[in-house]
Amino acid sequence: MKTHFDCITCMLNGLISLFKQGLIEEKYQETVIKEVLAYYANIDFSQSPLLTNRNLHRVIRKIANNPDPYKKLKDNMNKEAVKYCEKYKDIVLKSDNPLDKALRIAVAGNVIDFGPGHSIEIEKNIEKLLNEDFVIDDSQELFNDLKKVKNILYLGDNTGEIVFDKLFLEVIGRNDITFVVRNSPILNDATMEDVKFFGIDKLVNVMTNGDDAPGTLLEFTSPEFKEIFDKADLIISKGQGNFEGLSEIKNKNIYFLLMIKCHIIANSVGLKNGDYIVKSALKNKDFAIK
């Protein structure tokens, strides 16, 4: 996926929202935004917005003298998500099809993104997905694969959301899966700190991908990650960032589990913002972000 002009205003709005929430000190704001504008004035638009965003946030964190501007928001998300997970865990375990229910809750959890006040959204989305169809639903293929394949990689996405991934992992019931997060803070993406907060490291193998893009850009990931990625028989990829980075790979058994949140991506794959999908990369290989 290339960087579109709309990606610039999207990113700037995100940055200005950080300013308004006081998450970047006022004394740094003008310098930060000017550096960001100067960066965009010189970018190669054929680059992925994941890369642009990664580089930009490196600039922001450095100039704002703040290694993790989203820390407070992320901590709030984690605490909120735990609350909801307790409630839905009970529903999953008592249901006729815990695997299906846990998958639905994990995908619904992808609604968690930026900013506080999402509690009603989380509940609303989970309730919706517990009762409605996914817009694309390859979940049966995923469930079949989960029973028969060996090397499973699970690419996490956002803080908070990963507690629902944990619930799904618990129901899958295998401890030989590898759960992956970003190497260091970027936006509200989950890192190893969040993995440990939820104790996912006690359930399955955990690792970082060695990079701080808000998605998976294979060429920048660590050799250790690349090796495990190459060997994987099944990859569960959560969220739009991972989908952006991997959507053009045609020969890996990847399942993309996400909510569509960007109109450019939505248009590109013929979906709408807010659509939830469970999509096998091997089925309909033309389904990729242009």
Added chain:
Amino acid sequence: MKTHFDCITCMLNGLISLFKQGLIEEKYQETVIKEVLAYYANIDFSQSPLLTNRNLHRVIRKIANNPDPYKKLKDNMNKEAVKYCEKYKDIVLKSDNPLDKALRIAVAGNVIDFGPGHSIEIEKNIEKLLNEDFVIDDSQELFNDLKKVKNILYLGDNTGEIVFDKLFLEVIGRNDITFVVRNSPILNDATMEDVKFFGIDKLVNVMTNGDDAPGTLLEFTSPEFKEIFDKADLIISKGQGNFEGLSEIKNKNIYFLLMIKCHIIANSVGLKNGDYIVKSALKNKDFAIK
């Protein structure tokens, strides 16, 4: 008024909208947006957004090799506005209080801004203002002044909109008023070409302010305009751009007639987007954009 961070994304969204409508050739788009970003990376944020916008659009027009990107939209607006004016002229002339009705229609006309497809908006807004109160209403003071003062300046705003100003001028019934527009194309603001299209030059005195900011920045206007401005006993200022430039002037008999269209201005003066006002600058002098 200083340039806010939100002004950047507002302006960029406007530019991207021009791209999407094909009003700037695709081959120039990347260079244009990069120049605009580079410009913003170096601005003085204490400057008025009117000035920032003026300079930016000079850059855009030059790089896009297009002296008037909004030409097509403006021509459409003019044609549409004529249609509606015919209808409302009849209502005004048959009413018990033509001056009040014509003022209401002139202020409602300020809804005309950017892009096509505004016809329903225009009708809806005129109907609304014919029957509802202004949020701030100093129109009685304006009507009193119109009867007794000598030198009247009328600062126009947008293409299309000025046909409703013409109707108001017809009802005022004085040919010694001076109607003013921008000196050359900027956004969808009216210029002398539009004044002539509607024949306003046959009704009253007309002139440009000598500048191409999308509002009135006195320090950049021509000596001829400044002289007439200084002498004016009454100034009717249409639209947000003129209000932005003149709102801090405390000792001129200015009446601001406009629809509030920007949340920063709305917050600054304690109003809401979409509010219509007829505001005397001499009454409550603290009413100025900070």
